[in-house]
Amino acid sequence: MTTKSTTTRPRNGDAKETEAGQPPAEGTPSASHYKGLDLGTSRIVLATASGDRTRYRTELNAFVSLPYSKMTKAMLERESIHHRANGKEILAFGNRVDEFANILGGDTRRPMQTGVLNPSEPRNLEMLELALTKLCGRAGKNDKICFSVPSATNGSDADVIYHEQSIRTVLENLGFEVHSLNEGLAVVIAELKDHEFTGIGISFGAGMCNVSVSYLGLPVVQFSTTRAGDFIDYSASSVTGETPTTVRMRKESETFKLNGKSHGSSVDQALSVYYRDIIQTITLTLERVLNECRHLPPFKGPVPVIFSGGTAMVEGFHEELREALMRADLPFEILDVRRAKYGMNTTATGALVAAMANT
Ligand SMILES: Nc1ncnc2c1ncn2[C@@H]1O[C@H](COP(=O)(O)OP(=O)(O)O)[C@@H](O)[C@H]1O
Numbered sequence: 001m002t003t004k005s006t007t008t009r010p011r012n013g014d015a016k017e018t019e020a021g022q023p024p025a026e027g028t029p030s031a032s033h034y035k036g037l038d039l040g041t042s043r044i045v046l047a048t049a050s051g052d053r054t055r056y057r058t059e060l061n062a063f064v065s066l067p068y069s070k071m072t073k074a075m076l077e078r079e080s081i082h083h084r085a086n087g088k089e090i091l092a093f094g095n096r097v098d099e100f101a102n103i104l105g106g107d108t109r110r111p112m113q114t115g116v117l118n119p120s121e122p123r124n125l126e127m128l129e130l131a132l133t134k135l136c137g138r139a140g141k142n143d144k145i146c147f148s149v150p151s152a153t154n155g156s157d158a159d160v161i162y163h164e165q166s167i168r169t170v171l172e173n174l175g176f177e178v179h180s181l182n183e184g185l186a187v188v189i190a191e192l193k194d195h196e197f198t199g200i201g202i203s204f205g206a207g208m209c210n211v212s213v214s215y216l217g218l219p220v221v222q223f224s225t226t227r228a229g230d231f232i233d234y235s236a237s238s239v240t241g242e243t244p245t246t247v248r249m250r251k252e253s254e255t256f257k258l259n260g261k262s263h264g265s266s267v268d269q270a271l272s273v274y275y276r277d278i279i280q281t282i283t284l285t286l287e288r289v290l291n292e293c294r295h296l297p298p299f300k301g302p303v304p305v306i307f308s309g310g311t312a313m314v315e316g317f318h319e320e321l322r323e324a325l326m327r328a329d330l331p332f333e334i335l336d337v338r339r340a341k342y343g344m345n346t347t348a349t350g351a352l353v354a355a356m357a358n359t
């Protein structure tokens with residue numbers, strides 16, 4: 001089999017703490033009072049305005065259960081890995097848990113699925129509470145946070161309401177004034193200031209793709225699809241017989257490309273099929289919802305599209321998305337299809353800008 005590659009494409013979010021060159025909070029004396037939180041199915045990104053800079057911290061949204069021993073607990077403390085002792089087990093959360101899952105021969109557990117709290121994980125909220133307490137800390141006086149929420153899929157918003165309310169309560173208990181922001185709109189807010197926040201923002205994540213069509217910062221149409229990164233992993237695993245983890249590692253490796261010329265392995269071919277299905281699903285859904293929309297605003301000229309997210313990182317994705325959207329039958333012209341300059345930090349940046357704007 002030729003699917004294994006050990007080099008992983010560099011991810012913007014890999015660094016535990018990074019800084020952005022373009023601070024949304026420049027010159028704001030009380031900027032450290034604001035936080036933007038991207039609560040994704042596979043990764044959590046926290047943006048904190050600090051003086052004239054923005055700091056980003058990323059954690060994998062996953063955990064493992066380890067058998068309790070004083071030695072294990074001491075090791076987790078020494079390595080600064082978030083954890084909570086719980087009777088005969090220790091629950092460890094975040095960036096390093098893939099390592100433990102490998103050693104123990106199991107899979108990591110995930111508090112979220114398809115953009116919201118994972119209904120089949122009994123410790124879903126407990127683990128998110130641990131993660132958010134460690135990442136965000138207790139709020140000081142007047143501290144504000146804005147977190148990203150997905151759009152409902154297929155018009156059913158009951159799960160999103162429960163998810164949003166549960167996370168809001170966790171953050172309020174930490175002492176924050178809490179706001180929330182749609183994930184697609186966060187992309188627009190982070191990247192389309194020069195277009196007066198008018199355009200289409202798309203976030204291609206693990207559990208979901210979120211789309212927001214915005215006019216002057218107001219959402220015109222918002223939707224999500226659950227055909228995203230996890231869908232690629234499970235579908236390609238199912239048709240090739242490889243594990244989802246093997247497939248995901250190949251998907252994230254530098255040598256996998258979506259360029260239409262692949263004569264690679266069956267895994268590569270399966271990955272290409274499902275990547276293209278994601279692009280097609282987004283394009284067809286956008287066509288349908290915009291053509292059904294009865295109250296389209298008077299867009300003055302062609303409309304820009306900005307996209308972000310881990311699933312969009314693969315080489316060749318940009319070109320295929322651009323081609324599909326340019327060919328789509330939409331009620332207005334597309335100006336261009338651009339990759340977000342904040343990369344994997346885009347949603348957190350949009351949420352941070354919104355936290356500041358809500359004051
Ligand atoms: N370097 C990469 N190349 C290809 N896919 C990647 C890369 N990094 C992350 N991914 C994929 O992107 C998805 C995670 O993207 P992300 O935007 O963080 O999602 P979410 O916001 O849902 O947590 C996963 O499916 C992951 O496998």
Ligand SMILES: [Mg+2]
Binds near residue numbers: 040041
């Ligand atoms: Mg995300």
